[in-house]
Amino acid sequence: MTGHESAKSPLKMYFAVWAALLMFTFITYKVAFIELGPFNAVVALVIATLKATLVALFFMHVWHAGERLIKVVVGGVVFFLLLLLTLTMADYLTRPWS
């Protein structure tokens, strides 16, 4: 997409994203009542990640960011989040007693 297209109707886009976020919240709520075993958490996390991505891309304007620096920043943040998750899981997954 180019900057022009988004400039056409940013308001519409914001409302669409907002609606999507509300819908995801509703799905999370509904799914919580379905017994999926360990997959309850998985589904909730996947939906939460999708929502965070929508917020970052549209509300925080990462989608249209022309500048490389912004992409580097976003990539960096995601990288450090993954570090937190992998190194923490590296502990949980290698405990011989659990």
Next chain:
Amino acid sequence: MSMEIAIPQPVERENYLNKEYGALSWLLTTDHKRIALLYLVSITFFFFIGGFFALLIRLELLTPAGDLVQADTYNKLFTMHGMVMVFFFLIPSIPAVLGNFLVPMMIGAKDLAFPRINLLSWYLYIIGGALMLHCMLTGGVDTGWTFYTPFSTNFTNTKIVEAGIAIFIAGFSSILTGLNFVVTIHRMRAPGMTWSRLPLFIWAHYATSIIQLLGTPVIAITIVLVAAERALHLGIFDPKLGGDPLLFQHLFWFYSHPAVYIMILPSMGVVTEIIACFSRKRIFGYSFVAFSSIAIAVFGFLVWAHHMFVAGISVYSALVFSFLSYSVALPSAIKVFNWTATLYKGSIRYDAPMLYAFGFLGLFTIGGLTGLFLAALGIDVHVTDTYFVVAHFHYIMVGGAVMGYLGGMHFWWPKISGRLYPEGWARLAALIVFIGFNLTFFPQFILGYMGMPRRYYDYSHMPEFQVLHVLSTAGSTVLGVGYLLPMVYFLWSMRYGKPASDNPWNAAGLEWKTASPPPTFNFDEEPVVTWEAYNYEELDAPPHKQEVTVG
């Protein structure tokens, strides 16, 4: 002549201090220099509160029996000491005071990129600080500054939530400072101020800001989780509800280990400037020192579980974290070697800032090397939670970071206040701090190695520890005097000190090319940089002689 001549009165130049007067001109200022001074006053206040708690701890430990305070009071004392010193003094100290004042000046900018956000960050700090004060006055917290679960979530009935909110808010002040520095350094450098010409103080603050931006949100959320778990029994940390108490430690240290680099990196930046100036040389290995700051910021995020070796993490991951902890020592060592190499064959002057820098070098090295002891799995099992650890982190945080902070305050005081501090007193104070510090904390290494546990108020089962404890307490009073002295003579010098010239140290760096104290927008004209950083050889070169040609 009989004509009357109007003798020009020596008018004081307009500068950021005398431009406006009155409380509102300070409380609503967006001038980074004034905000730096607001921070200076506030963190000094908290430093003395934290110091007061430390003194009470030391007094309790003067005798083996727990006789001065009760056990739970003692728990609150070391908790409030740690929380105040870490979150309300040391983390904001150099960045929010010296960094705020100097980052724009050093890169030739008029102000930070977001002056109002800068003011907001101070207000957040004050709101967090006021909450913390309220929390302390109405009962305090007894978990240790580390908030460990399950004690913090399920057992203690002290003011966890309030302290948590206070730290949460102060955390955002730290994030905003970091954000401001990153954007300022990227966007507002003067023409000619390329990345490779930046003073290393700026590189250090850039690295610090990265950590503040990436790490602080994690501690903020972690504290929210603790509060939520207490209030709503969510089951994040409680095994009964499917949670895991160690998850708290993972999240806490993911921030709090990098946080020690938030405390030490700015100090390294300060010391770099001082060493270059007082040995009149370009810093040896400029790009190594610059990139080691970034390396520390990144690698600092990979070592956190060395705080959890005995907590029950998997041995395999303990091995990996032990190895990674060794690797983060490399960039720190690179810095120490480069500073030492800069001193080599320099024309060294022993003014007060340099004395602090020397203090930093020695004490940081001891702190760093004992950190390697602790990163070794076997030794850590022996000394975990003993006074060895207390000594180690005070060598880094007080011997390293606070020494650098004081050195920087002396170095830039003429610029900040427009006055010279009394050099003789300052050297004396530096000496007293150094002696008091070592007397306080060196015995703690021995105590810890012999088995004195941390966070105990009673050691009557081991009365032979008393000698070393008495030494330590005696040292802490010496140290206290050493910290009070600069406060007194800095205040004195604001009124009675000799007026400072623009560049009393004949130092390189843009901040010295403008008036002392600087005008509100720092420079009368936007500077254009055509020279490399630390061009001391050029500065000291004898003025060019006219070439005489024969013939």
